[in-house]
Amino acid sequence: RKNITEAATLYDAAKAGDLSEVKRLTKDDCTDVNKLTGTLKWTPLHTAARNNNTQVAMVLLACDADPNIQDTDGWTPMIQASHYGNVDTVNALLAVNAKVDVKTQKGWTALLQASENDRLHVAKALISAGAKLDLITNNQWTALMKASFNNHFEIVKALICARANLDIQQEDGRTALMMASHNDHIA
Structure with a gap:
């Protein structure tokens, strides 16, 4: 990863993936580890x-970074890692007992992000960690609905095998099966 200037903040070092700089900045002082930065109020762990940057995340977690801290929109580091399919970081967060079912302001969870974005390995890790399968977003989507609608068949299988509720309906009565059939995603 690239090196950054000596005067960099912990956030900048984490963003750049500069492991040696993160280690240097946290060696004697972990006070900035949960500092909120920018308009979204992200921490270095976000x-x-x-x-x-899993190794950077692990250094931050060892320095007591809060794995459940939410940004302005309610996103946690777990939701970030899940959205982008960063399974190693998800596993590092799970290892420190990060919460898997935190909701964003729009009602999204890490599992919903993984299901929407076809992040199979992340979805399986979250399911194994006990993520609630049937949480519903503010606009009435479940993880199974998102995976079905987007034809993410392997995630659909994983959710069904884990016993996701097939009968949950949106306000208009649509279920995950109806969404899959409407989009010709029936195997």
Whole structure:
């Protein structure tokens, strides 16, 4: 990864994936580890999770970074890592007991992000960690509905095998099966 200037902040070092700089900045002082930065109020762990800088994330977690801290929109580092398919970072967060069912302001969870974006390995890790399968977004989508609608067949199988509820309906009565059949995603 690239090296950054000596005067860099911990956030900048985490964003750049500069492991040696993150280690240097946290060696004697972990006070900035949960500092909120920018308009979205991200922490160094948010940006490490988004950019799949797992080793950086592990250093931050060892320095007591809050794995459940939410940004302005309610996104946690777990949701960031899940959205971008960063399974190694997801596993590092799971290892420190990060919460898997935190909801964003729009009602999205890590599993919903993984299902929407076809992140099979992330979805399986979250399911194994006990993620609630049937949580519903503010606009009435479940993980199974998202995976069905987008033809993410392997995630659909994983959710069904884990016993996701097939009968949940949106306000207009649509179920995951109806969404899959409407989009010709029936195997």
